[in-house]
Amino acid sequence: MKTIVIYKSKSGFVKKYAEWIAEELSADIFEAKHLSIDKLLNYDTIIYGGGLYAVGINGIKIITKNFSKLKNKNIVVFACGASPFKEEILNEIKNNNFNPQQQNHISLFYMRGGFDYNKLNLIDKVIMQLLKFHLKRKSNLTPAEKGMLSAYTNPVDFTRKKNIEKLIEYVNSIKY
Structure with missing residues (x-):
């Protein structure tokens, strides 16, 4: 095969x-x-x-x-x-x-x-910044959402x- x-x-x-x-x-x-x-x-x-x-x-x-x-x-x-x-x-x-x-x-x-924010191209960085902004506005984050926010600075x-x-x-x- x-x-x-x-x-x-x-x-x-x-x-x-x-x-x-x-x-x-x-x-x-x-x-x-x-x-x-x-x-x-x-x-x-x-x-x-x-x-x-x-x-x-x-x-x-x-x-x-x-x-x-x-x-x-x-x-x-x-x-x-x-x-x-x-x-x-x-x-x-x-x-x-x-x-x-x-x-x-x-x-x-x-x-x-x-997830490694630093390896993203410009368009993907913009999209991910929108997600980050959305997550930061939430009052109760799930553990997965908290982990996602942390991953922006710690791949x-x-x-x-x-x-x-x-x-x-x-x-x-x-x-x-």
């Missing part, structure tokens, strides 16, 4: 997971911006990783826009976000990024990444190699 891992990473957390996954599966690895759809057609299993931004998976359109060409492939997607895993969030991610046909064909995994990294285990197990279980 020929496997490729492709990713789009703004602050390095997705890239770290992509590298671990590629290493474990002895797969080829490419950053999404350096890849054409024609190259993907040479693989049996395509693993795509992208960061979450308001439940949208960064760069996922390389998969969704080309789904008709890829639907005979094994497609695995991992989304990476700063929040702890919650099943209802995974369903929201599925519904926000994939149509029903794609949902039936694409296996989705969530991996906790991190957090929740990436752990063990977080890829379910994805690796799933890919290794695929039979032809």
Whole structure:
């Protein structure tokens, strides 16, 4: 089985997971911006990783826009976000990024990444400043919201190699 891992990473957390996954599966690895759809057609299993931004998976359109060409492939997607895993969030991610046909064909995994304000580009910094402003105006912050505010000055990294285990197990279980 020929496997490729492709990713789009703004602050390095997705890239770290992509590298671990590629290493474990002895797969080829490419950053999404350096890849054409024609190259993907040479693989049996395509693993795509992208960061979450308001439940949208960064760069996922390389998969969704080309789904008709890829639907005979094994497609695995991992989304990476700063929040702890919650099943209802995974369903929201599925519904926000994939149509029903794609949902039936694409296996989705969530991996906790991190947050480093200093690695964001200008547009993302502006958006995150709006979130920060909103959070600071709230009278009762949840522990997660307090942690988010703290992360603006103290970057957090929740990436752990063990977080890829379910994805690796799933890919290794695929039979032809």
